[in-house]
Amino acid sequence: MSWYYTPKPTVVPAEDIDASADANALRAAMKGFGTDEQAIIDILCTRSNAQRMQILETYTSELGRDLIEDLKSELGGKFESVIVALLMPSEKFLCKQLHKAMDGLGTDESALIEILAPQTNEEIKKIVDCYEQMYDRPLAEHLCSETDGSFRRLLTMIIVGSRDPQGTVDQELAVEQANQLYNAGEGKFGTDEEVFYKILAHASFDQLEIVFDEYKKLSGRTIEQAMKDELSGELYQALSAIVECVQMAPHFFAKRLHKAMDGAGTNDASLIRIIVSRSELDLQNIKDEYEQMYNKTLLSAVRNECSGDYKRALCAIIGDA
Template sequence: MATITAKSNFNVAEDATTLREAMKGFGTDEDIIIDILTTRTNNQRQAIANYFKNDLERDLIDDLKSELGGHFEDVIVALIMPPTEYLCRELNRAMDGAGTDEETLIEIICSRENGEICKIVDTYESVYERPLTEHMCSETGGELRRLLTLILTGTRDDSKIINAEEAKEKAQALYEAGEGRWGTHESTFSAILAHENFKQLRLIFDEYKNISGNTIEQALKHELDGDYLDALLTIVECIQSPPAYFAQRLYKAMHGLGTDDKTLIRIIVSRSEIDLEQIKEEFERQYNKTLTSYVEQGETGGDYKKALLAIIK
């Protein structure tokens, strides 16, 4: 369930005019910006942005950037961007410049089914005039690169059909590629986890436990390590429960020294119209604290914190 739903009696001209007035003259009314943009769906925000462009002859994002700053600006701009374009920007940021943020690549690419991946791939090339797969391949290596390439090239089965006999065969293949041999045959793990549809993978994982006595997570942790392990575990966790996976990511982003603000913003904004309510429930179940209280007690402050809390509700 979403925390942001469509506002009834939505009036695009009224919202756009109110936002423009909040940014005109001396000072900015941040509360108005938060109130409007965190209570409208992305489709409604796109309508507001289009009104700015066509009727006010202004760019909403440029106006916001000229008035805001820091992580508060990051949240508000993320809300205004079309969702797929926003994820593509996050992927580009993860690969641009020195070093690569593999955690972000893994979170975005390994948590989504084929339909979403196809939209991301098409949008990335349109926006950055470079194929996402090519860019990713230039920034990663080894088994992680092979796995992400398989996912990005759309090899996952879209049928949602399950086959019990094939599940047993694939579970046996996974066992023989890892626990059942000396050494690990990583390509088998990549091929199966990147090709099979999510419903079939659930069945394969059930069969794996029948064969091995261990869960697929236990087997992966025993056989593999590093970013490749994290990528495979992300697939497994998102097949079992995307809200549980994203709750863990949010906790990790806020726990310990410092806050991973990019991850915090990305998950809260990108899941706000999908399953942020369930993520909140999972967060409380796993950590005995509400997500709201964790954000309130965290290092974030001011209008940035207000905006996050308004999205979380």
């Protein structure tokens, strides 16, 4: 499967929105006794991010209040987390998630991988610039203080934007790179991890797709099979994520969503992060892939695992179609 799929969002710009009317409707939903949570869902879960930013600004300019602070005072728990996430620019939301993954005791390497592995150079630059603006600290510096070894070097390469631009392909180089990967892993005793992370962090996704095809011709095995035998730990997880995103990003995210809801308890942070951040990109593709992989809809899975306003908000973003 190629990464050249047609991205299909579930949240698209609403037609003819009236930011002033939406702002006043949101204020009305929070005034007086009780809160009209459904009204908040109906507005914020059906507008694009750009439209939500417009509502946010209008709320302040016309009502003299902070919409996010008003919502935080009325809502709570996971429902609040979804609604507040919707009211941030995408890169700001992801920066908060990166900071949360590294803040305090321990590091959530899985979240770092999920956020950084699929990003293009352009997207990474926005995240890097936003992170330093938000936290007055370079993202690279924070990552280096929380990770180590080959995993740290891979993440550093990703965030410094060393990947070739999309569309950069070289068939002869792909054959050479496939040979380098083989000689660094299957073709020798031990593994030269540096070759793996340098190629997978530098080559464009278009180039990597050709490299992986050449690898299979050369060794008779997929790159995934080779990496599973040759690598381990966070480096393997991160490189595996890159491979999956090259081949089909919706497959990668469908797996992450299933994992977030599988077994005892739900990883709500991952669930919210993927559904919100991919809603205007390719959440419809992810839904389709999820149903094909697990023989049930993403909507039904969320309904089974979540409850209350939190469930209703996620389902509104996911959509019925």
